[in-house]
Amino acid sequence: MLKSKTLQTKLASAHPVVLAVIAGAAAFFTYSCMYAFRKPFTATSYDGMPDFLGLDYKSALVISQVIGYAISKFLGIKIVSEAKNDRRAVSILILILIAELALLGFALTKPPIQPFFMFLNGLPIGMVWGLVFSYLEGRRFTEVMGLILCASFIFASASVKDVGKYLMNEGIVEMWMPAVTGLCFAIPLLLSVWLLDHVPPPDDWDKAERTERKPMNAVERMQVFRRFAFGLIMLVAVYTMLTAYRDFRDNFMEDILVDMRGESHDVRFSKIETPVSVVVLFSLMAMVLVKDSMKAFVLNHVVLAAGMASAGIATWLFQAGLISDVVWLGITGFGTYVAYIPVNCMLFDRMIAAFRQVSNVGFFIYVADSIGYLGSVAVLIYKDFFVADLSWVEFFISISWALSILGVIGVALSLAYFLRLYRSESKL
Numbered sequence: 001m002l003k004s005k006t007l008q009t010k011l012a013s014a015h016p017v018v019l020a021v022i023a024g025a026a027a028f029f030t031y032s033c034m035y036a037f038r039k040p041f042t043a044t045s046y047d048g049m050p051d052f053l054g055l056d057y058k059s060a061l062v063i064s065q066v067i068g069y070a071i072s073k074f075l076g077i078k079i080v081s082e083a084k085n086d087r088r089a090v091s092i093l094i095l096i097l098i099a100e101l102a103l104l105g106f107a108l109t110k111p112p113i114q115p116f117f118m119f120l121n122g123l124p125i126g127m128v129w130g131l132v133f134s135y136l137e138g139r140r141f142t143e144v145m146g147l148i149l150c151a152s153f154i155f156a157s158a159s160v161k162d163v164g165k166y167l168m169n170e171g172i173v174e175m176w177m178p179a180v181t182g183l184c185f186a187i188p189l190l191l192s193v194w195l196l197d198h199v200p201p202p203d204d205w206d207k208a209e210r211t212e213r214k215p216m217n218a219v220e221r222m223q224v225f226r227r228f229a230f231g232l233i234m235l236v237a238v239y240t241m242l243t244a245y246r247d248f249r250d251n252f253m254e255d256i257l258v259d260m261r262g263e264s265h266d267v268r269f270s271k272i273e274t275p276v277s278v279v280v281l282f283s284l285m286a287m288v289l290v291k292d293s294m295k296a297f298v299l300n301h302v303v304l305a306a307g308m309a310s311a312g313i314a315t316w317l318f319q320a321g322l323i324s325d326v327v328w329l330g331i332t333g334f335g336t337y338v339a340y341i342p343v344n345c346m347l348f349d350r351m352i353a354a355f356r357q358v359s360n361v362g363f364f365i366y367v368a369d370s371i372g373y374l375g376s377v378a379v380l381i382y383k384d385f386f387v388a389d390l391s392w393v394e395f396f397i398s399i400s401w402a403l404s405i406l407g408v409i410g411v412a413l414s415l416a417y418f419l420r421l422y423r424s425e426s427k428l
Contacts, residue, residue, distance in 0.1 A: 023136060024144060026135075034125060037185070040164035041164075042251045050111055052115055066247065066376050067122065068123035070370060070373035070377060073373055075127065076127040079127060081360055083131060085201070089196065093193060099122075100179065106178065129344070130361075130362040133361060134362055147341070155273065164178065234417065235347070235414050236367060241403050241407050242308070242403070246336045248399065249336065253272075256392045275330065300346055301347075304342060304343070307335045308335060309335070310404075314327075315397055348361045355425070379399065
């Protein structure tokens with residue numbers, strides 16, 4: 001992209017806190033705009049559409065996109081971990097352009113071709129996260145910037161779906177709504193990526209405190225995996241449960257609300273998710289104050305366990321009639337994201353710093369994400385083929401309990417492993 005050396009020089013000389021806010025905001029708006037090319041299609045139920053290979057039509061669309069997204073994560077293990085800094089901005093824009101062209105294909109075709117275009121939509125955009133986060137990792141204020149970025153998970157998903165519903169109310173048919181929503185965010189996307197590409201690289205102080213970050217080849221990736229194998233396997237298992245749960249809640253919140261309130265419900269997605277994003281952001285901000293990376297890494301595990309446990313507690317309260325449906329969805333959202341966000345912007349960054357492992361966050365995140373989205377596909381297939389008689393609400397209750405119990409066990413095993421490894425290596 002066309003760069004302004006003057007702007008980059010000014011950002012490099014800015015106070016670290018000012019730079020963190022600007023970089024975090026640029027990343028937030030970039031990733032928020034990406035959501036406009038990924039999530040709006042879930043804002044409607046596609047009632048009256050034929051089943052696809054035995055699947056509810058919306059489920060077929062979601063599964064098709066998630067399969068593409070999961071493959072994108074596997075590709076990202078290599079592509080993102082090896083990405084060169086001077087190609088990131090153009091790569092982000094090309095990937096999102098491909099996703100928009102797939103949405104146009106979706107609008108111009110009919111069943112049974114449309115799920116194929118949703119697969120093509122998911123295939124490129126799974127790599128956007130790693131490219132965006134690579135601008136932020138390995139800095140003294142990575143957590144601050146990462147939290148600002150990760151707020152887009154909650155805020156943007158709800159907002160772009162609200163935009164999609166608004167467009168349909170204004171006369172845009174549901175098959176064209178996803179592509180039109182994406183086009184509405186094209187100019188903000190260009191501006192955000194342009195600003196993000198002017199963020200200066202980490203300075204010497206950043207490298208000294210958080211360990212140098214660099215691209216990794218296949219041999220280096222395997223060496224790192226072997227060093228942390230059992231702990232990574234546990235974290236990936238926990239993250240797979242979180243991803244599947246978060247994805248199901250996000251993609252089928254409309255269907256859950258219809259189950260509970262009927263087709264005429266007037267609950268806006270942003271009414272639930274905006275308070276969640278604010279509370280999650282401020283709850284996790286305290287973790288930035290922990291300077292010691294190993295202590296912060298341990299705290300990340302504690303937060304992971306607490307977030308998943310809260311989903312189970314909220315479900316118990318809802319089933320007991322002590323909280324409303326909207327409050328239940330809000331608390332499960334809080335629990336999900338307060339656990340999910342640290343994995344994406346804190347946990348692996350702190351792990352690299354604590355164990356002084358020269359590498360990059362992109363590798364760890366894409367290993368976790370690639371398996372995580374396969375788990376998301378598995379949950380959707382299980383729902384449609386094995387427990388199809390369960391309502392959306394009943395199924396969501398069952399996976400809320402599973403997440404809270406199995407997730408906490410997985411986190412405990414991961415923490416025990418990493419503490420033992422840290423102590424043994426400290427004695428060498």
